[in-house]
Amino acid sequence: MTDSPIARVPLSRPIIAGIVTALVGTTSSFAVVLTGLDAVGATPAQAASGLLVLCVTMGLGSIVLAWRYRMPITVAWSTPGAALLAATGSVDGGWPAAVGAFLVTAGLILLTALWPQLGRMIARIPPSIAQAMLAGILLPLCVAPVTGLVTDPWGVAPVLLTWLVCVRLAPRWAVPLAFLAAAVVVAVHVTVTGGSVAPADLIPRLEVTAPSISLGAIVGLALPLFLVTMASQNVPGVAVMRSYGYTVPWRPAMFVTGVGTALGAPAGGHAINLAAISAALAAAPDADPDPTRRWVAGVSTGATGIVLGGLSAALVALVVVAPAGVIPAVAGVALFAAFGSAVQQAIDDPGERLAAVVTFVVAASGVAVAGVSAAFWALVAGLVVRTVLHAGRR
Template structure:
């Protein structure tokens, strides 16, 4: 097993001076796991439930994702001595949460998850497939994600009107922490929401114990096109590609093909027990690989190994948390999920509408994705991307036909 040399790694002398802060990577790893898990596990449960999972199957999916990403993160980090973060696909879960479900129910959704894993694995083996994903305009990919997120991000407003005494403290906690401790805004709001559930809900004791629930996958064309393909695109465009960029900005060259192979195999392995997709971390990458993980870059891999262990501990608690979410009063957990995604929505909107030449195509993509339509058993995200590509092709083709080269007069058609 060969360790990968980290670009910009500190020298031996620097390593010696960092011994006094050796707790840095461990603490950063714990923060990475706690923030990553608490900021989005509600979105994961909402996505699996929307696809037809029972509470037990959704809890099994959350447990599976924790274990798979922990093992993948430990393998890559130890093998390359690099702080490579692996996470579940939060944008993918949001996509599932806003869909109308898979025609054929949960078994078809599970089959689609395996197809998503196969596509990720194929991207590692066939670079041309990655080129096709990269060819999708960033503006349209971001617009599709923004449209998917919009219905979820509306939830805090509607829930606040319907349940002000329950949802109000959640929103207030999020707003205060956003001002004084931004990183903990979503976990803090979620803690308040869960506290409200504990005080008001009656949860059966047997539901607290983690257990895997197997579902035999069922494959359909509609499931592959309507669920697997959008899930693959949003995972690649919103997690894997940005994850590599974040790591590069911090001085690390991620083993791209191996990371895709590991996450693709992990997604396939976890699909039968409910896991939808795992991928390179983006936000969590900055937590584990940034300066907070210590001054010595060559030791920051300890942070992701620590995060891996923490995720295994969180996996044990996943069933209890899933039971609390299932028993929550109307609107409170949806509000917490919406607050968790507001930052991603803002970034997606900014990226989608930033280029004036693609603004109309991006807007068309966004509204179709937000509409929640289903045509031929295929969900809105797929049709949104097709709509955006079609509008973009028409508008750009029109511009090419009508614009004259500088200094020349268009020729007469006669």
Template sequence: MSQDSTHGPVMAGVVTALVGFSSSFVVVLAGLVAVGATPDQAASGLATLLVTQSLGMLWLSLRHRIPVTLAWSTPGAALLATSTGVTGGWSAAVGAFVATGVLILLTALVPKLGDLVAAIPHSLARAMLAGVLLPLCLAPVTALVDSPAAVAPLVVTWLVLLRLAPRWAVPGALLVALGTVLATARIDAADLAPHLAWTTPTWSLSALVGIALPLYVVTMASQNVPGVAVMSGFGYRVPWRESLAVTGIGTVVGAPTGGHAINLAAISAALSAGPTAGPDPRRRWIAAVTASVAYLVLAVASTALATLVAAAADGVMQAAAGLALLGTLGAALAEGLADPAEREPAAATLVVAASGVTVLGIGAAFWALVAGLLLRGFLRAGRTPTVRPSERTSSTSART
């Protein structure tokens, strides 16, 4: 194998890992802390996600010789970050993560379960995601007003890079934020060593309904199905059921040490599967292998990064997370509200999800889907059903 034939895929794999990690690891930490994790447990969860997704990528890419990339569920982490607490605490949240992995695995074993997810109107799934993201994306605004000296540098960095090098806008802003923490915080070197923290799972009905079910839905609808579509756009056929089995098992195994969910990569998948990974599509699997190795290296450094995040001034990392999710929010809003016939149910779904209400111990994301489906059913009662192009596409992708 010549150096020219490997240089492009190797560099693409490194970029995939760096961009995938830096663009949302703060969201992952925020989500785990929101459902009861201590900083040490959140750091353990981050490291676990990196290891499980890396091992899953190695298996799939080496076995099938295609650039299958995995990622943690960023929409799922955002969902957790809007949580106001879990009945049963952190151990119940871990139990919900286990249940999410079991549901993903069952989707691989029972295709009709995937059909049920595909039957959720695309507009409502995207609107629910937008509602979950909206409160998080307000953080840069409120933090900039409350702490302008600390937050303004990372916002300015994000703006400049968004104009000059959009792919590096979020990583650049995070680098500035972490640099600020290094310059101002006092950190014990002993806290930087990598470690895993075990938590024995427990289960509560409210955690299963309020966390596991919405986490499963957003992971499937906002990561796995789009991930298949992205790969298909570059001419690759993803081994759908095997990928779900690998990510379901990885989620179950990683849950007791804090991993919330892993899945097919969507946005970052294009970095390893597209032309940036080399002119020969048959050799781009090397990019996925390289990315998996890079993720393992990042896992070693993840505890140190989590410690820096925990030491940051209030509002700084929340602002960085909001900036990281702004593009995802825009895409979710555009897709959720695009169809005029679906706009009212989608808008209702969005506002309920954004409200953050908890009813019967169950969070807003679940009730948002319920509200959207009920309003949609009420408005369509007595009318001839039609299949929207977006719904047909989602259903077809889920069977791939």
């Protein structure tokens, strides 16, 4: 009797799948994370610390959940949340208030674990409204490659050309290779201008900040960050896993990501959550034909993420010496797919379209009222318009 095809697949296959998952996820969106942390007031050292602690906490979260439940569960940083930080900008109280908002977000995620009804309430927000808010948040970042191409064509054009060619030939690696092109541009720029990076700046280290709590930061940053993380990452992440035959344990997943967010917040980590898009890389049959062995890919993803955390300071140093426009261009192309998906879901239902448009316009305006960010007011405006339009209907 011959061995089945499943039995002949080496264990190295899911291990490699996990490594690819971590590499693609990290290199595709780290620029968004750094942009967001910088926008809310982090210094380069604090941003590097945030990137480091995010890599470590999401790596440990992936290992714990995948090992314990024998599923390819992967944890990622909240890329939509980082985009929200970039769109929100500085909050009342500066960086300490932003750190306080991260802790409040962690508390809300933990509350979701203790009180699942809260998660169900988030899931009841009309998808068109939630996705329109996300699209409005992402728009300014997605415009960055265009503005960068005008202000610095020689620096940004190689990034965009690399991305375009790879989208056609190797879509999975389009953004990572665009980042590689950006690194080459930065290296040439440093060589021509005679710049340099101190060796001490390449050593990863934690920068702990004492948090402060302000009402404006809670309402304008913590609540939108929680909503975006739940609606755009955790809920879709569960759906992606279900499509591959895995039922994610909701309470343990929220507990692990909530604790991870709480531990990482003082060091600058904004939020971790269940992976959504990148989850398919570890959970799909390509990782291993045997679904009972794909959990190895989850563990491998986590271990690789922790190792990549060692590059956090070097990545920040690269951003610091880069020409203006190059790194924002990488962040922009990294969000094109998410922006397109959000717009499509926002306007897909004609009956919800007008409320979604109002939500999108308010979120994209970037206008803060009473110290509260546009993302919050976008959600309020969209729900109000939707309520008026649907009044009296079943």
